[in-house]
Amino acid sequence: MALIVQKYGGTSVGSIDYIRAVAKKIIKNRELGQDLVVVVSAMAGETDRLVQLAHSLSQLPNPRELDVLLSTGEQVTIALLSLALLEQGCPARSYTGGQVGIHTDSAHNKARILGIDVSKIRADLAEGKVVIVAGFQGVDEHGNITTLGRGGSDTTAVALAAALQADECQIYTDVDGVYTVDPKVEPEARRLSNVTIDEMLELAGNGAKVMQIRAVEFAGQCDIPVRVLSTFQEGPGTLIANETENLQRAVVSGIAFNRDEAKFLLQGIPDKPGIAAAIFHPLSAAHIEVDMIVQTLGEEGTADLAFTVHQRDFALTLSILEKVAKTINIKRFIYDQAVAKLSLVGVGLRSHAGVAGQMFQVLGQEGINIQLVSTSEIKISVILAEACLEQAVRALHRSFQLGVESKKMVASC
Amino acid sequence: MALIVQKYGGTSVGSIDYIRAVAKKIIKNRELGQDLVVVVSAMAGETDRLVQLAHSLSQLPNPRELDVLLSTGEQVTIALLSLALLEQGCPARSYTGGQVGIHTDSAHNKARILGIDVSKIRADLAEGKVVIVAGFQGVDEHGNITTLGRGGSDTTAVALAAALQADECQIYTDVDGVYTVDPKVEPEARRLSNVTIDEMLELAGNGAKVMQIRAVEFAGQCDIPVRVLSTFQEGPGTLIANETENLQRAVVSGIAFNRDEAKFLLQGIPDKPGIAAAIFHPLSAAHIEVDMIVQTLGEEGTADLAFTVHQRDFALTLSILEKVAKTINIKRFIYDQAVAKLSLVGVGLRSHAGVAGQMFQVLGQEGINIQLVSTSEIKISVILAEACLEQAVRALHRSFQLGVESKKMVASC
Secondary structure: OOEEEEEEOOOOOOOHHHHHHHHHHHHHHHHOOOEEEEEEOOOOOHHHHHHHHHHHHOOOOOHHHHHHHHHHHHHHHHHHHHHHHHHOOOOEEEEOHHHHOEEEOOOOOOOOEEEEOOHHHHHHHHOOOEEEEEOOEEEOOOOOEEEOOOOHHHHHHHHHHHHHOOOEEEEEEOOOOOEOOOOOOOOOOOEOOEEEHHHHHHHHHOOOOOOOHHHHHHHHHHOOOEEEEEOOOOOOOEEEEOOOOOOOOOOOOEEEEEEEEEEEEEEEEEOOOOHHHHHHHHHHHOOOOEEEEEEEEOOOOEEEEEEEEEHHHHHHHHHHHHHHHHHOOOOEEEEEEEEEEEEEEOHHHHHOOHHHHHHHHHHHHOOOOOOEEEEEOOEEEEEEEHHHHHHHHHHHHHHOOOOOOOHHHHHHO | OOEEEEEEOOOOOOOHHHHHHHHHHHHHHHHOOOEEEEEEOOOOOHHHHHHHHHHHHOOOOOHHHHHHHHHHHHHHHHHHHHHHHHHOOOOEEEEOHHHHOEEEOOOOOOOOEEEEOOHHHHHHHHOOOEEEEEOOEEEOOOOOEEEOOOOHHHHHHHHHHHHOOOOEEEEEEOOOOOEOOOOOOOOOOOEOOEEEHHHHHHHHHOOOOOOOHHHHHHHHHHOOOEEEEEOOOOOOOEEEEOOOOOOOOOOOOEEEEEEEEEEEEEEEEEOOOOHHHHHHHHHHHOOOOEEEEEEEEOOOOEEEEEEEEEHHHHHHHHHHHHHHHHHOOOOEEEEEEEEEEEEEEOHHHHHOOHHHHHHHHHHHHOOOOOOEEEEEOOEEEEEEEHHHHHHHHHHHHHHOOOOOOOHHHHHHO
């Protein structure tokens, strides 16, 4: 009998009616002969409400007590989902993270799972019960309640799937899978029937936020096949799994992008050790997250350094750089408040040198200026004016025929 | 150093501002040199909200899952109160019932406390922390979350006080103590500076709902002095403690009453074994709670039986009695939909035969007809027309001089 771990996010359990619908879905799966362990998040909006309560008492809430507070969100959902299942005649039993033995370290608000004692779950499954587990939470060695941080329910689901050696981990959400690009930008965006863990990491890190990055990494390490599906419509979703050698892949799997970036270009800085640190250390001290960094040689003896930050950090970054500019010699100092990052992602990029060329040609034909380029093994990223982003996305989607499923890929699925 | 267990009810922690005020109160007590363990209820309205959620999924919610749901109410409060204390610089630590080792039986929704492991609390107190404990909840031997039933936070507080051998258990609520009678009915009602456990049981059972009955019983068994105080105003409150032999008491301590009763009088029923069962068994099977029962001899070979039920059960009781009347021989069958019960309570009643006489005389002078009388060791109850209740209460309060503190009583406190 197949053992499936399912996870339903906050939107999927956002109301009593939705919870009843999820119960129906679970019963349907169970009737197909599956053993089911179900992980749930807090009802949509509940975690925010609890965080607000905490912040109304304390600007920087004590992490241990915040976890006591936040963990109630999922506890409410597990009870309600169990009640819905029992009401529909399906044997079910709920567990908090602590009850079911999800042991974590003591890093409150961002704990890591150390181990799971699955004996209770195994016993319940043997009795024919559906087991409902609160996502996002666990318990440390002293019995303190811990939480895994935002999106931690995905991690709970993957960790449970690994501990139970489940056949599949299914992440139910409000989209029906991972797309070649955001369908809001490109109507011809196509749902990918499968994607590798590495591709998913690049897509997620670049704004395609279907699933928590840490959970994707974890699934890769444990070799757990993960399927992203919609709670609200039928369909096979997208299977995320480690790359297998015999798998023929499309060159480019998808396009990811980040709006809201701001770019800084420092020209003619001294090309010597310690300069990069002199620039980036004050930024990190101010908790500014630097995204893309590109350095090239400039005029003789100098270098050009460019990087991007989130637009909300623009003013602070500018004021820090103005101070830094006084201590090191910078010839020119250019910035742009409104740029976007666009990335082509695909494991096929490894063996296909021509992708960058085709990308640059397409953007050139569209009259879009490429401001920065950065590449990794399975990704090419460019920085361009934010106003050109959607045009660029659509042109590239068309040029790489992402709207059409590759025949090789279909054959290999 | 005095060890005090305090309990704050739902109204006392009903908003963020109230929680902040409770934290200030705790800090003030702590500065007086008290070691404090604080039990809290769910924020006012929260338990009802959760019950409604459950009922929207299931008419008869599974008891285990209902406890998982309801216990989140207190868990939210312990975290918020801890945050408020920590924010004000007071070391504090919160525990759920399960975390702190409140072990109960497995009777979900109405569990009984079997034992408390106070080692964590002792350790925290030794470190100078205020310990915050979720009321109303515990954990059974299998690790399932249990709740103690409505008002169970009072029981948690008393049980903790007993386990810790605390000097006093303080119940903070929205009234400033136990009164001689409901001040809404008699403006001259006086707060009692102390009251015995037995008196409190009679007063609580008769409608003076300051504290849960089971918790009062428990305090008596464990010989824990309990003080009822107001969260919102200063004052010594009312001390509830077991009777001590040398304590000179006022004859009548207070007046309790229940409106909303309905009376049934069955005249001329056969005076033989099994008849009472034939009448009351069908009522209890229909979950109708019968309050006062009085039986007297009627005409030769027959008996008269009278009893009261809550007005909401009137119609159902009537229909059941009509069926019963067909199987047993009842001469006359009288009922009254609108009666009230009034009780004089006081340990002094034991040794003062004249109280009943004075009571009947006062009511007679007021032209109020007494329909039924029932007495217990420390209580005399009468049933009268609901319309006369307030007049009766005021006349008796005056006649027994309840508005004036007895000098003997003051001396003995």
